[in-house]
Amino acid sequence: MICNPYLPPYEYVPDGEPYVFQDRLYIYGSHDQANNPGFCVEDYVVWSAPCEDLSKWKYEGISYKRTEDPHNEDGAHALFAPDVVRGKDGNYYLYYCLDFLEEFGVARSSQPQGPFTFYGHVRRQDGSLLKEFFPYDPSVLIDDDGRIYLYYGFSAHFISGSFGKITPSPGCMVVQLEDDMLTIKTEPKVCLSCEDASCPPEHAYFEAPSMRKINDLYYLVYSSQSQHELCYATGRYPDKDFTYRGVIISNGDIGYRGNQKAVNYVGTNHGGLVGIQGEWYIFYHRNTHGLATSRQGCAERIVIKEDGAIEQVPVTSYGLRGKPFEGKGEYPAYIACYLERSDTQPKMSYGKDYKETEPYFFENRTENGLEHYIANIINNTKWGYHAFDLDKNVSIQLVLKGQAEGNISVCADREGDQQLGRMNINMDAEEWVPVAIDLQNPAGISNLYFFFHGTGSLNFKALIFV
Structure with missing residues (x-):
């Protein structure tokens, strides 16, 4: 049955980034556990389904273990939200962060489902790691001209006091990468400020960037300062001049048709856009077990208008089915x-x-x-x-x-x-x-x-x- 949550009920894959490779829909996310109070306590797994039948999900297995990163051989750090991109060499690159370690790891596979093998850490030409502005929640885009962009950032000021010397990012950060997918080509800069004057404060950038290029427009989906919603900004350039456009979804339907009281128990949110056989969808997650964790992936059909606008859609039980x-x-x-x-x-x-x-x-x-x-x-x-x-x-x-x-x-x-x-x-x-x-x-x-x-x-x- 096609429904929300879209994976079997025993699976907890939040922060879902959806991609279509070879006529299959692949889901890459972090990995929670039923009734566990911790975020992302499991290793990465991959699920996929044929685009023509989104009821036939296949468990592809563990795609990457936290202990494969040489900086985490004891498994002390959790694998937070990842992203995957198909490189110009035909390989698939998995970008991830190990909770608050302030660095990005990259793993590589010849197949979209993995398994992925550790490849390196995002670094400068001199070998020093990218650590500025809190590397967190990576998103990667290879543009039509072959340029490679890495987006990231966590604009939560409470973390500076909670986790030692960590400095929150001033918004969504972007760097350009070399063709090796590891070496940064440009220094980090803000592409969407968390204090953008054009954006209401409650909808400003918080975390979870997810970048897509649709037609000639760049879509930056992100979790806002309200945390329960996914907002979006658009621009004509991949690294500057983004404008806030609105809310795509709240996992509590807050803001939908003026609603101000959540229809569900809300927490964080993270997801991305994907086109499947002529329809567009937004992926997000919900909470279970009376916890901020134990999150499950959900998805809704959206409509992208001629001017690029996306109206907020409600949470549904039918999800990817697209109809009651x-x-x-x-x-x-x-x-x-x-x-x-x-x-x-x-x-x-x-x-x-x-x-x-x-x-x-x-x-x-x-x-x-x-x-x-x-x-x-x-x-x-x-x-x-x-x-x-x-x-x-x-x-x-x-x-x-x-x-x-x-x-x-x-x-x-x-x-x-x-x-x-x-x-x-x-x-x-x-x-x-x-x-x-x-x-x-x-x-x-x-x-x-x-x-x-x-x-x-x-x-x-x-x-x-x-």
Whole structure:
């Protein structure tokens, strides 16, 4: 099934950079772990899918291990967000940073899926490493004229006090590389300032640059100072004169059609653009497990207008599918794109665990395998899907377990004004139980929101149309 998250639910690859090589879509990202409070605790892996069928994802295996970098033989540093580019020599080059080590490593492979072999560190002609302006979150572009550009930068001023002598970058930095893909040809300079006067402060550059050239326009996608959103700036040159254009996506739908309250638990965001068979998509990630970590990749279809503009798109459950699901069959809980409580909605802060007070997407390891569900559905929780193409007056089942008393209502809107069905619930179940609700809905495309009011807590595993 094509859905969000687009990879199997047991996989946690955030910071996704999508590229099409040889008619396959490849995803390069960092690698989180289910219910682990650390960022990027695993080695890099690669997944790919044929462009003609984005439901057929293939696990290509571990592409690069953190211990392969000679500066990290003990594995003490984590592999943060990478980027990959096909070089002029036909090889594939993986650019990465080891958390806060202040340097870029480069690995090389003859195949897009790897495995990659350590190649060197980004350096000057004299062999000294590029360390200025906090090397972090690399993005690489080989332009039509053969020039090679490396973008990077982390404009978080709090890090200067948290991590010793690290100096945050003043915006998105750019250097030009020699053909060896390692040696810098120009000194670092700012191509998009984090204090750009044309950009509202909350949308200014923060981290996660991702560069693409589309037609004759350069698109710099980045995570803003708000962190939950991916913004973009465009320019006619690869290294200067970028202009802020807007927000492409927020993983909490903040700003979409004026919305100011997140529809999901937000944290960081990072991703890039890709064209697949005539359509354009933005890749991003979401949080799970009540943590700022355990992030999963998602994607949405976008439209690039004639003037190069991209309007903000909403988070959906269907993602790369590009259209609503049919209101038939069974759908897992984990593809819900809405999850919130009406009285609280904290931003996921690193180092904090919100499982006691908030609902969350959860992976449970049992003797029969892995289960994925929404856990800790407590009073004033609402969750939902965007979207379904429904027949008139459908009947559904919610697969639930837990101890709770109250009611569940089903609505077509987030505010709960367009109620389609309601049921009372008095449950004390340690095993999964299907609970039926008849809906009074018109035929057509609709979001489905579920509201729980009551005491106790529930876990939700699946939605079934019957």
